[in-house]
Amino acid sequence: MTLPTGTAASLDDQPADDRILRQGLRNIGDMIRLEPKPFAVGAVGAMANTAMTLFLSFVVGWVVSSIAVPAYESGEVVLGTVMIGVAALLGTSIIRFSTMCARRIGAGVMMFGVQAHWRRQITRRYLALPVSWHQKHPTGTLLSNANADVEAATRPLAPLPFAVGTLFMVVIAMGAFFWIDWAIALVALGMFPTLFALNALFATKMAPRAKRAQELRAEVSAVGHESFDGALVVKAMGREAAETERFSATAEELRDAMIGVGRLRAAFEPAISGLPEIGVLVALLVGLARFEAGAIDLGQLVTVSFMFSVLAFPVRAIGWVLGDLPGSVVGRRRVDHVLSATGDMTYGQAELPETTAPARLEFDAVAYAYPDGKEALHEVTFTVEAGTTVALVGATGSGKSTLAHLAARLIDPTRGTVTLDGSDLRDLTHASLARTTALVQQIPFVFDDTVRANLALDRPGLTDDRLWDALVAAGAEKFTAALEQGLDTEVGERGTTLSGGQRQRLTLARALAGRPRLLILDDATSAVDPKVESQILTGLKDSADVASVLVVAYRRATIALADEVVFLEDGRITARGPHQELLKTHQPYADLVTAYERAEAEREFEGEFDDPEFNDPDFKDEETAA
Numbered sequence: 164m165t166l167p168t169g170t171a172a173s174l175d176d177q178p179a180d181d182r183i184l185r186q187g188l189r190n191i192g193d194m195i196r197l198e199p200k201p202f203a204v205g206a207v208g209a210m211a212n213t214a215m216t217l218f219l220s221f222v223v224g225w226v227v228s229s230i231a232v233p234a235y236e237s238g239e240v241v242l243g244t245v246m247i248g249v250a251a252l253l254g255t256s257i258i259r260f261s262t263m264c265a266r267r268i269g270a271g272v273m274m275f276g277v278q279a280h281w282r283r284q285i286t287r288r289y290l291a292l293p294v295s296w297h298q299k300h301p302t303g304t305l306l307s308n309a310n311a312d313v314e315a316a317t318r319p320l321a322p323l324p325f326a327v328g329t330l331f332m333v334v335i336a337m338g339a340f341f342w343i344d345w346a347i348a349l350v351a352l353g354m355f356p357t358l359f360a361l362n363a364l365f366a367t368k369m370a371p372r373a374k375r376a377q378e379l380r381a382e383v384s385a386v387g388h389e390s391f392d393g394a395l396v397v398k399a400m401g402r403e404a405a406e407t408e409r410f411s412a413t414a415e416e417l418r419d420a421m422i423g424v425g426r427l428r429a430a431f432e433p434a435i436s437g438l439p440e441i442g443v444l445v446a447l448l449v450g451l452a453r454f455e456a457g458a459i460d461l462g463q464l465v466t467v468s469f470m471f472s473v474l475a476f477p478v479r480a481i482g483w484v485l486g487d488l489p490g491s492v493v494g495r496r497r498v499d500h501v502l503s504a505t506g507d508m509t510y511g512q513a514e515l516p517e518t519t520a521p522a523r524l525e526f527d528a529v530a531y532a533y534p535d536g537k538e539a540l541h542e543v544t545f546t547v548e549a550g551t552t553v554a555l556v557g558a559t560g561s562g563k564s565t566l567a568h569l570a571a572r573l574i575d576p577t578r579g580t581v582t583l584d585g586s587d588l589r590d591l592t593h594a595s596l597a598r599t600t601a602l603v604q605q606i607p608f609v610f611d612d613t614v615r616a617n618l619a620l621d622r623p624g625l626t627d628d629r630l631w632d633a634l635v636a637a638g639a640e641k642f643t644a645a646l647e648q649g650l651d652t653e654v655g656e657r658g659t660t661l662s663g664g665q666r667q668r669l670t671l672a673r674a675l676a677g678r679p680r681l682l683i684l685d686d687a688t689s690a691v692d693p694k695v696e697s698q699i700l701t702g703l704k705d706s707a708d709v710a711s712v713l714v715v716a717y718r719r720a721t722i723a724l725a726d727e728v729v730f731l732e733d734g735r736i737t738a739r740g741p742h743q744e745l746l747k748t749h750q751p752y753a754d755l756v757t758a759y760e761r762a763e764a765e766r767e768f769e770g771e772f773d774d775p776e777f778n779d780p781d782f783k784d785e786e787t788a789a
């Protein structure tokens with residue numbers, strides 16, 4: 164049995180500088196394959212645009228030599244010829260404008276299309292990866308993967324069609340230069356390769372800085388997310404200054420890294436943007452000399468000068484693409500780190516029958532080791548017989564939650580088997596497993612949506628009647644009915660408008676609405692009034708839709724409701740049997756349950772339950788009177 168370790172290519176395995184260009188160009192190739200149509204529109208638009216720009220050079224040259232010069236020499240303006248000149252200039256400009264639109268639209272659609280594709284892939288991957296992978300990756304970093312990294316990876320796409328068009332223009336212009344005059348062509352031949360070499364040098368120097376900046380973006384996102392997520396703890400513990408300091412330190416590191424990026428850019432940018440201007444100047448000087456030597460005429464001189472000056476700006480687009488390559492390679496590697504992460508849960512083909520009868524859960528010699536190698540459970544063997552309730556009891560860290568996660572197949576055992584009605588959980592289809600079992604955790608997760616949406620989670624066939632039945636069974640119908648809009652009430656981000664106890668009962672109702680055949684409660688009612696908790700669990704046992712229940716329990720009353728208690732010590736079952744029997748026969752168990760009882764009495768005395776109904780005498784009387 165292999166563990167879902169969630170490994171992937173290491174991010175430190177950074178490509179050497181000389182490979183940045185190759186990897187960057189391959190990355191661009193991959194992105195073109197993802198969005199070929201918008202790229203084609205953008206590139207064809209750009210090439211048509213540059214062709215029109217070059218054509219304009221000839222039009223300008225022709226207007227000068229055939230209209231302006233004869234008019235100047237004869238002192239006569241021929242209106243018809245002028246109109247042809249104006250029409251040629253206007254027509255070329257209109258086509259240039261429309262092709263520029265096509266270039267920009269193509270580039271935008273391509274870039275946002277690739278971004279959307281990768282974001283979808285990343286989200287799918289996050290959902291497919293096992294819990295063990297998520298435990299090792301902070302949420303802030305995952306957010307950064309889906310945002311900053313995807314954006315960095317696709318950044319060269321914005322100027323890409325422009326750069327492709329420019330390359331096309333350079334090739335045509337070179338031909339034109341050679342056709343007009345070899346000396347002018349030599350100037351161009353010197354300028355363009357120097358410009359490409361300069362850009363390539365810039366890209367390789369930028370690579371390590373871009374990598375560091377991208378890592379720090381993820382760190383800032385992770386620290387920020389943790390601080391905002393833990394805002395209540397930070398405030399309650401008076402840790403604002405320390406937390407601000409922690410965030411500032413990372414933010415300052417990012418600032419320094421970005422300044423480093425800016426410095427390098429500042430060092431190269433003047434040379435990269437100045438070189439074409441120098442080229443124009445040299446071409447003009449050489450052109451003038453060649454004109455005086457009679458090698459070219461005035462129209463050709465104007466054409467050549469115009470061509471050099473219209474090329475001076477677009478050749479920068481090639482620099483923009485090359486300048487964004489290092490960041491894009493680093494962003495792509497970080498995206499690939501998520502997309503290539505292994506450790507998916509693979510599901511089998513077996514289906515359990517679609518009945519509502521309670522299921523039988525069996526652990527046979529189960530062991531589980533976390534990815535750090537620490538074995539949390541050893542040789543665990545026990546059964547939850549169909550329709551019975553088994554309480555898992557054990558000191559903190561004894562392995563109760565690990566066992567609950569194995570029962571719900573959030574993780575797979577390192578050794579041994581977990582079976583439902585005789586089928587190994589690993590052989591079942593995902594749908595069959597989700598239909599049969601439901602896990603309710605101590606920390607309830609509530610979506611920023613209505614009560615109805617939170618209960619139904621888009622599962623088919625969950626009518627309002629069924630949702631109300633589940634709310635009744637979870638002891639949540641009174642507070643739901645008291646909400647202003649009942650099932651349609653928005654509960655806010657993470658259910659902030661509800662108390663902790665209400666959130667727990669809502670998530671219990673969510674699980675019950677699916678009528679699971681095995682219900683796993685991992686301390687799922689800890690914030691609920693103990694008496695209400697007892698009522699809920701008794702109700703579940705007596706209900707017509709009786710399920711088998713595996714419950715991680717701390718309260719004596721809850722434990723006493725179970726048909727059998729499984730007592731865990733350091734990941735091993737050291738005692739099993741009915742609660743009353745274990746109290747008499749197993750001293751560590753008796754000690755723990757007594758300690759729980761004492762702690763519970765203190766909590767109750769101090770009114771600690773995060774459940775307004777419990778702390779509100781009217782509600783409490785109403786709910787506990789039955």
Ligand SMILES: Nc1ncnc2c1ncn2[C@@H]1O[C@H](COP(=O)(O)OP(=O)(O)OP(=O)(O)O)[C@@H](O)[C@H]1O
Nearest residue numbers: 298533535537539558559560561562563564565566
């Ligand atoms: N993600 C993890 N990585 C490594 N070790 C872990 C991880 N989660 C839990 N453990 C370890 O596994 C052991 C069992 O943990 P588990 O959460 O199952 O205990 P528990 O009985 O549910 O504890 P509690 O009552 O405090 O919730 C503990 O020693 C814990 O430190």
